Amino acid sequence: MSGPSEEPSRSAHDEALTARAGGRTVLDLDYRPMFWDSPAAATAQVQKVLGQVTVAVGNREECEVAAGETDPDRAAEALLDAGVRLAVVKRGADGVLARTRTERVVSPPIPATPCNGLGAVDSFGGSLAHGLLAGWPLETAFARANAAGAIVASRPECLPAGGHRLVDTGDEEIDSVKHSGVPVVADARETLRELTVLLRGYRVPAAYRAEYTRAEAEWTARVDTAFRGTPIPDGLLSQSAVIGLVNELSDAQDVVVCAAGSMPGDLHELWRVRRRRATTSSTATAAWATRSRVGSGCGWPARTGTCSCWSATGRT
Known part of the structure; x- marks a missing residue:
């Protein structure tokens, strides 16, 4: 729900939801205070949207902003009253509660050793969307969504630890703070020009080049399959x-x-x-x-x- 926080994104979302009328639409409540003037401003926009979507997903805090409730069952009921057909309340270590007007499902958490939580929520959401489109029973859809989130949370970041630093460059501060990297607010083109000069003549070790070549060939084969x-x-x-x-x-x-x-x-x-x-x-x-x-x-x-x-x- 960060998109409707200001224009022109708000109008774009309104038009998309209007065009989507009658289809299955999932809303990630995803409340981020830094994008809103106040929780009340966020609540007003969320309330407008809830009647236009079929599924709403959020944690307790996000449900409080959206529907004024933190108790999972009461929050789910309030979301259903606002117009959604499926209300999903993420409860952290207590798992996930999903409710429709006729069904109540509690999906327990999947035990995992946390390594890096980045992307776990996206993985949960992607798996859930797939399960809903595939017509799976809610119990199956949420069990697999929980498993997907646990798998991602138990994996390391894309860059291995030790001797590596990720530098994020963006022309606005909010875009340069990602993935626990070093934020650099700068023009991307000028940054790349300077890096080109600084790295001129540098070559990675032969062993790394060989590993990269092997991985590139494997990825090319996977992309070929995806493109078909x-x-x-x-x-x-x-x-x-x-x-x-x-x-x-x-x-x-x-x-x-x-x-x-x-x-x-x-x-x-x-x-x-x-x-x-x-x-x-x-x-x-x-x-x-x-x-x-x-x-x-x-x-x-x-x-x-x-x-x-x-x-x-x-x-x-």
Whole structure:
């Protein structure tokens, strides 16, 4: 629920939800105080949205902001009264409570040794969405969602500990503080130019280069499989197959700007860069994607740019 905290993101979300009317929509309550003037301001926006979604997911604090209740059962009841069909209350070490008007499911936590919690919530949400779309019983869907979160929480970060430091660069402070890295508020292009000078002549050890080559070949094979894709139940292409087609049909110098839920993450993972200077840019909302496309055009007028925004009704 960070998106509706201010314009133009708020209007973009309103339009997307209006277009989505009648479809299955999951709302992650995800209350982040730094984005809101007050809890009351967040409550007012959440209350407007709850009647437009079918599933709401949040922890006790987020449920209090959304529905005024911290007790899991009362919070679930309040969310159902607000219009959702499935209310999900995450209770930490007590597991997850899920309620509809006719069903109540408590899914116990999965014991795991925590290593790095980054992404565990996203993993839970992705697995839950898959289970709901697949038509699994709630008990099965939440058991597997809990397992997915536990698996991610028990794994190390993408960068191994010891001698490695992640530096996050962004032109705004909020974008530069991620993944427990060293935040650097700076223009990304200028940062890369300076790093290019500083790292000129550096070469990684031969053993690391060999390991990278092996891993790259394995990943290429996996991307090939993803790009071929499997049609989803309604007959449409899968998201990975769409990315593969855009990748194949675009030119090496094209700019692709994407804003659509999980697509930015898949784009960064699957996109094959044919020129090492090429980049992909992703933002959180359709409004920002359009602004990014305009910005890329101003920065390099001779380069062709494509802005793809996806909603419940398809490409816009």
